[in-house]
Every structure is written in structure tokens, then in C-alpha cells.
Amino acid sequence: MLNKIVLTGAAGKLGGLLRAPLAALCRELVTTDLAPGLANLLPNETYVAADLSQLDQVMGVMEGADMVVHFGAIGDEAPWDAILQSNIVGAYTVWEAAYRQGVRRVVYASSIHAVGMHPKTDFIDTTARHRPDTYYGLSKCFAEDLASLYWDKRGIESVCMRIYSCEESVNNARALGTWLSHPDLIRLVTAAITTPTTGFSIVWGVSANDRVPVDNARASFLGYRPQDNAEVHAPRVLAQAAAMDPQNPEDMCHGGPFAVVPLGESGVAMIKARSVKA
Template sequence: MLKKLVLTGAAGRLGSYLREPLSKMTEELVCTDIAEGIGKLYPGESYVRADLASYDEVHTALEGAEMVVHFGAIVDEAPFETLLGPNFIGAYNVWEAAFQHGARRVVYASSIHAVGMHAKQDCIDTDVAHRPDSFYGLAKCFAEDLGRMYWDKRGLESVHLRILSCAQVTSSRALGSWLSYDDLIQLVTRAVETPTVGFSVVYGVSNNDRSPVDNTKAGQLGYRPKDNAEQFAAEILAREPAGDPTDPAQMCQGGPFSAVDLGESGLAQMTIVDDRKET
């Protein structure tokens, strides 16, 4: 069991599902976000309000941490200036503070949007070149390269989870991209407990029949997703119109983020159900 683990983005939808399982892996779980609070705390859990864009606040929150699960960010496309603080500088602050405090590993919520302009029919693996679909995706590329550099130069391990779509299945795209909450928890806990990871990139996706990525290299974590979005296929496909092969939102890995103009919301083109876990 770890002595101290820090979770950023704890007030977010995905963070709400990670808090309880992570609290069972460590003597002390410190959750951070910019929200006023995160509800009732689990045993061993505490909450620290911290702005990712502030190095001093991040540095204080990470003191004594063995690992950091970094899920904090603005989770949509936005103007570069809006994302610069939390998504770009925030990533640097987390890695630098983790290094300064002697942490062993950062587990990072990367995204398919780091490679979002690749075609879905290419069934890409984790070795493909970065090809961001947005400023949001560019921030994920930055953090992945940051993690590689801190491993190469400073020996700080990191696992970068390129999450495809972790939300209720409401579209045909999600039949391939879905990551269930149970599989998310398995993926993150395996990224924490695996003895050595070096610098690793894996896709965050369930065991979907229609998955558009090759996630073979996630095997090193012992990640074995159990859920499959095919159970929703008949209902989804019956109500959606025929596909359009000229639409980047349908043909590219990044979905709607691949089609919107830079700086414009990608989530506005999607139906995301806010079903965060309440404590």
C-alpha cells in the first residue's frame, strides 16, 4: 500500500469514480481541484483546493506523495489562452513538483485527441506520431512529451492513458470509443500498482468489438477490459442516420473535435451525460 497518493481533478466526473478505489490503495489520498469541495470524504481521504496553474499550490499539495494521478484540466477545446494555465502549465507544475518531492510516478489522463486527426480505419497503435485535433489535443501531446522527457532525463515514471470516450454510450462513435467506468478504474489502478512502467502510453478503451485502436501494449499493465459497447449497437444504429465519409467527425479518431474550428467547443457537438458519482 502507498503512503500518500494525490488525485487532481477530483471534482470532475471521472475523478468522482476514481476517489473511492484509489483511497483503498493508499494510507492517505489527497484530492485536489478548484471546486469548493467534493462532498463526503472516504476514509483516509482529504481535500485540498489547488489551482493547477499555481506551482506553489501544486507543490504544497504533492509534498510527500509517492504517486500522482493527474486528471485535472479543462476537458474541452477552448482558445489557447484559456487552456494555457490549467492544461499546459498545470502539467509542467505537476511533473516538476512530483520530481522535486521524489515521487515515483505520474498517471496522466491523456486523450485520443493527441492523435485525433488520424483516420479511424487505420486502427492506430500507441507508436503513431502525434496528430492533435485541437488546442486541447495539443496540450495532451505536450504532457506526453513532458512525461517522456522527465523519464529520460530525471527517471520519473509516467503512464499516459489516451482515453477515447469515458461516458454513457449515446452515439455510433462511442460503440468503438467507449471506456466504461469499471474499466477506467481497472486501468488506473493497474497503472498505479504495476511495479515498473518507465514511460508508457496506453489507450483508455473498453473491450469493444468496434474499437478503432490497437491497444496491445496495454498488456504490460495487466489491463484486461471487461465491458463491450456492442450491447448498445442495435439501439444506437437504429436511430442514427447513414454515415458520411466526407465528415471528419465520423472519419477521424477525434470525432467532433476533428471537425470544429480551433478554439471552439467539441463537447457542444456531443451528448455527454453528467452522471458523476455522488458521495
């Protein structure tokens, strides 16, 4: 059991899912976000409000930590200045504070959007070159390269989890390949923490879907073995799905809707607006 784990982004949807599983892996869990507080703190959990763009605040949160699970960031496309402060400067402060405080490993919520402009017909592995689809995806490229640099020059281990579509269920045809179930997210993060050594690693955050468009073989040493499969939802989803357009990057690229959203504009808002019109 680890002595202390820090979880950033604890007030977010995915961060909230991880609080209890992480608390079971350590004696002390420190959670942080911009929110003034969290409800229903666990017996070994302490919450500290912190701005990840401020190194001095992050330094205090990291003191005495063994590992950091970094989910704190804007989780959508946004204007450049917002992405710069939250996702890029915030990544730097996390890795720099981890180095200064002697943290062993950073487990990072990266994204498919770091490689979102690759065609889905390319069955890519974890060595595929960066090909971001948005400023948001570009920030994930930066953080992955930062993780690589801090491993090579400062010995901080990292596991960069390129998360796809992490939802409770499967609601569209794209997700038949890209779905990451909530239980599999917990399995993935747990594997990233409990694996004895990782160096600098990249792993796809997907479930065991029949239609998965990426290859996780190079990350098998992490011991992540997903158990859920989106195919059980295929009859319902495909019966409702519109035909895909082979000339449309949204249908043909790994990044899906983010492959066509204008730079700086919310991809999530675009998806919601379409749902309302439908």
C-alpha cells in the first residue's frame, strides 16, 4: 500500500469516479480541484482547493506524495489562452512539483485527441506520431512530451492514458470502438499505479471492444486487462445510427467530432447542439 496519492481534478466526472478506488490503494488520499470543497470525504481523504497553474499551490499539495493521478484540466476544446493556463502550464506545474517533492510517478489523463487526425482505418499502436485535432489535443501532446522529458532527464515515471469515450454506456456508433467503461477506467488507473515499473509509458484508454481501432500490445506490461465490450450495445446503437460519410473527417478520423470543430470552440457544445436538433 502506498503512503500518499494525490488526485487532481477530483471535482470532475472522472476524477469523482476515482476517489474511492484510489483511497483503497493508499493510507492518505489528497484530492484537489478549483472547487471550494468536496462532499462526502472518505475517512483517509483530505481535500485542498488549488489552482494548477500556480506552482506554489501545487507544491504544497504534492508534499510527501508517492504518486500523482493527474485529471485536472479543461476537458474540451477551448480558446487558446484557457488551454494554455489550465492544460499546458498546469501540466508543467504538476511534473515540476512532482520532481521537486520526490514523487515517483505521474499517472496522466491524456486523450485520443493527441492523435485525433489519424484515420480510423489506420490501426495505430502507442508509437503513432502526434497528430492533434484541437488546441485541447495539442495540450495532451505537450504533456506527453513533458512526461517523456521528465523521465529521461529527471527520472519521474509516467503512464499517459489516452482516454477515448469514457461514459456509463454506449450511445453512438463511434463508441462501439472507442468506449471505455467506468469499471475499465478504474482497472486502467489501478494498473498504472500498481505496476512495479513503468518508465515513460503510453496506453490506450479503451475497453475490450470487438471494434477497437487501436493496438495496446506495447502496453501489455502494465497488466491492464479490460473486461467490458461495447459490442453488447451494437444492435441497439446501429439500429438508430445514421449512415457515415467516408468523406467526412468526423466519421473517418480517430478524433470524431473534434476533427471538425473549429479551433478554440467547444466540441462538447457542438455535440449537445446536434442532439437538441435531432
